[in-house]
Amino acid sequence: MQKLLPFLIFFIFVNSFAQQEDLSLDYYLPQDVSYNEEIPKPQDIIGYIPGEWHVTHDLLLNYMRELARVSPRISIENRGETYEGRPLILLTITSEENQNNLEEIRQNHLALTQENASSLDTEEMPIVVNQGFSIHGNEASGSNAALLAAYYLAAAEGEEIQELLDNTIILFDPAFNPDGLQRFSSWANIHKSENINPDPQDREYDEVWPGGRTNHYWFDMNRDWLPVQLPESQARLETFHKWSPNILTDHHEMGSNSSFFFQPGIPSRTHPLTPDINQDLTREIGTYHAAAFDELGSFYYTEENYDDFYYGKGSTFPDINGSIGILFEQGSSRGHAQETDNGVLTFPFTIRNQFTAALSTLEAAKNMREKILNYQRDFYKNARNSAENGAYVFGSEKDASSAYELAKILKKHKIDIHQIEEDFKTDGINFKKNSAYVVPKNQRQHRLVKAMFERRTEFEDSLFYDISAWTLPLAFNLDFAEDVKMNKAGQKIENLEKPEIETVEKSNYAYVMQWHDFYSPKALNMILEKGLRAKVGMQPFSLENKEYDYGTILIPVQNQELDKEEMHEFLQEVAQKSNVQIDGIGTGLTQGVNLGSNQFRALEPAKVALIVGEGITPYDAGEIWHLFDQRYDMKITKLDTRNFSRTDLSGYTDIILPNSWGSALDDGDIEKLKEWVRDGGTLIGYRNAARFFEREDFMDLEIKKDSLVAEDISFEEQRDFRGAQGIGGAIFEANIDRSHPVNFGYTNDKLPLFRNTTIFVEADKQSYNNPIQYTEEPLLSGYISAARLDSIAGTVPFKHTGMGRGNVILFTDNTNFRAFWFGTNKLLMNAIFFGEEM
Numbered sequence: 001m002q003k004l005l006p007f008l009i010f011f012i013f014v015n016s017f018a019q020q021e022d023l024s025l026d027y028y029l030p031q032d033v034s035y036n037e038e039i040p041k042p043q044d045i046i047g048y049i050p051g052e053w054h055v056t057h058d059l060l061l062n063y064m065r066e067l068a069r070v071s072p073r074i075s076i077e078n079r080g081e082t083y084e085g086r087p088l089i090l091l092t093i094t095s096e097e098n099q100n101n102l103e104e105i106r107q108n109h110l111a112l113t114q115e116n117a118s119s120l121d122t123e124e125m126p127i128v129v130n131q132g133f134s135i136h137g138n139e140a141s142g143s144n145a146a147l148l149a150a151y152y153l154a155a156a157e158g159e160e161i162q163e164l165l166d167n168t169i170i171l172f173d174p175a176f177n178p179d180g181l182q183r184f185s186s187w188a189n190i191h192k193s194e195n196i197n198p199d200p201q202d203r204e205y206d207e208v209w210p211g212g213r214t215n216h217y218w219f220d221m222n223r224d225w226l227p228v229q230l231p232e233s234q235a236r237l238e239t240f241h242k243w244s245p246n247i248l249t250d251h252h253e254m255g256s257n258s259s260f261f262f263q264p265g266i267p268s269r270t271h272p273l274t275p276d277i278n279q280d281l282t283r284e285i286g287t288y289h290a291a292a293f294d295e296l297g298s299f300y301y302t303e304e305n306y307d308d309f310y311y312g313k314g315s316t317f318p319d320i321n322g323s324i325g326i327l328f329e330q331g332s333s334r335g336h337a338q339e340t341d342n343g344v345l346t347f348p349f350t351i352r353n354q355f356t357a358a359l360s361t362l363e364a365a366k367n368m369r370e371k372i373l374n375y376q377r378d379f380y381k382n383a384r385n386s387a388e389n390g391a392y393v394f395g396s397e398k399d400a401s402s403a404y405e406l407a408k409i410l411k412k413h414k415i416d417i418h419q420i421e422e423d424f425k426t427d428g429i430n431f432k433k434n435s436a437y438v439v440p441k442n443q444r445q446h447r448l449v450k451a452m453f454e455r456r457t458e459f460e461d462s463l464f465y466d467i468s469a470w471t472l473p474l475a476f477n478l479d480f481a482e483d484v485k486m487n488k489a490g491q492k493i494e495n496l497e498k499p500e501i502e503t504v505e506k507s508n509y510a511y512v513m514q515w516h517d518f519y520s521p522k523a524l525n526m527i528l529e530k531g532l533r534a535k536v537g538m539q540p541f542s543l544e545n546k547e548y549d550y551g552t553i554l555i556p557v558q559n560q561e562l563d564k565e566e567m568h569e570f571l572q573e574v575a576q577k578s579n580v581q582i583d584g585i586g587t588g589l590t591q592g593v594n595l596g597s598n599q600f601r602a603l604e605p606a607k608v609a610l611i612v613g614e615g616i617t618p619y620d621a622g623e624i625w626h627l628f629d630q631r632y633d634m635k636i637t638k639l640d641t642r643n644f645s646r647t648d649l650s651g652y653t654d655i656i657l658p659n660s661w662g663s664a665l666d667d668g669d670i671e672k673l674k675e676w677v678r679d680g681g682t683l684i685g686y687r688n689a690a691r692f693f694e695r696e697d698f699m700d701l702e703i704k705k706d707s708l709v710a711e712d713i714s715f716e717e718q719r720d721f722r723g724a725q726g727i728g729g730a731i732f733e734a735n736i737d738r739s740h741p742v743n744f745g746y747t748n749d750k751l752p753l754f755r756n757t758t759i760f761v762e763a764d765k766q767s768y769n770n771p772i773q774y775t776e777e778p779l780l781s782g783y784i785s786a787a788r789l790d791s792i793a794g795t796v797p798f799k800h801t802g803m804g805r806g807n808v809i810l811f812t813d814n815t816n817f818r819a820f821w822f823g824t825n826k827l828l829m830n831a832i833f834f835g836e837e838m
Helices: 004-021 042-046 057-070 102-113 141-155 159-167 178-190 231-243 276-296 347-367 369-386 400-412 446-453 520-529 564-578 618-631 641-646 667-678 689-695 718-724 786-792 822-837
Strands: 074-081 087-093 127-133 168-173 247-254 260-262 324-331 337-340 343-346 391-395 418-420 424-426 429-431 436-440 479-484 489-492 510-513 535-537 541-543 546-548 553-556 583-585 600-602 608-612 636-640 654-657 682-686 730-736 750-755 772-781 798-803 806-811
Touching: 042 057, 042 141, 057 074, 057 087, 057 141, 057 178, 074 141, 074 231, 087 141, 087 231, 102 168, 102 231, 102 369, 127 141, 127 231, 127 347, 127 369, 141 168, 141 247, 141 324, 141 347, 159 168, 159 347, 168 231, 168 347, 231 400, 247 347, 260 276, 260 347, 276 324, 276 347, 276 369, 324 347, 343 347, 347 369, 369 446, 391 400, 391 418, 400 436, 400 822, 429 479, 436 489, 510 520, 520 553, 520 564, 520 822, 535 822, 608 618, 608 641, 618 636, 618 822, 636 641, 641 667, 654 822, 667 682, 667 798, 667 806, 682 689, 682 822, 689 806, 750 772, 750 822, 772 786, 806 822
Parallel strands: 127 168, 127 247, 247 324, 608 636, 608 654, 654 682, 682 806
Antiparallel strands: 074 087, 087 168, 260 324, 337 343, 391 436, 391 479, 418 436, 418 489, 424 429, 510 553, 510 583, 535 553, 535 600, 541 546, 730 750, 730 772, 798 806
């Protein structure tokens, strides 16, 4: 039998390659059922059999709309748009009778998650399955399989399909990532040859940067289910909470030399808040996938590689919400056909596997319906029974906007939040009524709340597929307490509104703006772009019983391009658009530095460039682009590495070099960049830029060497040993010097930082050159090996040095992580606006 296995694998793949030349729907569809001839086949609308070409999102959309038009089993809705304006559609697929009673079914289903659900009869209740495809746009077999799955569900006839539709509500999302799918399909199709070439070195299988995996701003959207910062995520989250589906499937692709994976993942890497029965049910569902693939002749594996730890992934997020998340990973053809270790892997073959998994999921849901419905009811019952008394409270006296942004996330997750009844103090922290929120622990979403707020530092396993910590109050750098009494809670917030700010009082002398609020950089940029003079205060002062901190922005009234009336009107507009308080003042005679002091330094408008392209990590670059474009309404020029040698840099005040791999810039580019810095520019680098800066003499750094030695580690264990030394994503505490410009706007002397690198930079001998320095016991949340924890203690994540008339600034940590790490975004903006003062 062992001798036959390689031949069988080869036969399977060669046979699928032959199917490419004479492809028909028979290759995909079950042949033991009949199909309604009045339902259009995919090729009737898109013009070809699925698998012959990569479907573009517009054609996929056309087909889904046509199915909804002609089939009484399908209704369709548009839930919003992507950044590029593509519709985020959802098909609801069920029997015609269920379609006529959909809202009643939904309300009855949601009742399973509420109190007194024990009286509900699940024997006749439909199960709800949310099927989603290709959240990574270049993992396209999922969305192409959606064409076939939708056709099958609309056209198949017979007792079995009717039983399925009678007992199942299918929430069908054919493209989780429309923008990425469109980008990748265009790439694959423009490189397709008449004679398909499976050579992996062909350009078809090597996308141009940034590739089709991401959305418009180059985000990995499969990491945004919990932070929910992107419009695509917000639409699918609204659907999830509208229905509370019992099963959610997430169709992906992996390396071309792999077969097919379905969950569960590695058992020891399941988050402890996920009930054991969840994994038992996932494993039972897996038997249906195995049976289907056995019949098909496709190879597969399970309980390896992947895990169920980070709740921000589509396959794990459902697990903390009383549902069952299932990840599918298909070995990718990345184009139309590719040579692999297992023979020639064709696009139709990958589509057929994804289609098969979609149907086996529905088969499992139908047969396990009552068991899974009861599990959902028990999940919420047990959550309520295990909920503690008391509440969390979070907020910021000086930065109401960051607290509001976290509250927005909680509301999107249907988490109950309250105002605080009145100002109070606990553990030395002041919480103010209009800038703090109370989150009861005893509520329906108790487990989700705990997952968002907990600080976990002990783990069963030392390896993680994704990050090991995401404690949201730390991510937003908010004050928070974990055990306050519910008598601190005021009215429950039904409609969350922005914090109120006072009207700008008219002044004939000057205006001042504190730098604490998250959106203060947006306000400053508006002021400087208008051509107004503004200065930054290097020292605190007070006026009329109000304290003004380091980094306060001063806008004089005299000698400006706007007159007094125009300036007041404009600053009122700035305050409203940024939701940042601006105060009019009538005197420069303050306590502390006076307003005419040289401790107020003139600021210039920022013209910022971002290096992108081959060699740059798209995620890191996209996070910065998104921050400027979406959060701060600031222009940023994207400079491609391919064209850097012929780019005129003279007009830029700042250039940002995101994390990179290899050498993104050649020797000539590097010298050009140095000359620009010497002429007065500020170069800001992230993460691996540390090694680049050290190697190319931009900065004198002392980076700790890796001295790990494996003792009593076998060959089999070496990968796990090395993997355990990585920092996939954890949260660490640093001491900060608030008088240093990089820390302007921060109110505490400690700052939580997210870190996913093992670059440890030694502190400078001069203490004032270490404005951000990790504490001696820095771990706040997440996993780090003991050896790495020793290495990080006392090191610095920030360095600054002068070069000629310019500046070089380094952040070893990602201050903009996944668009939800609000708490350290200001570090970058401080480097932009105040780099000259460092």
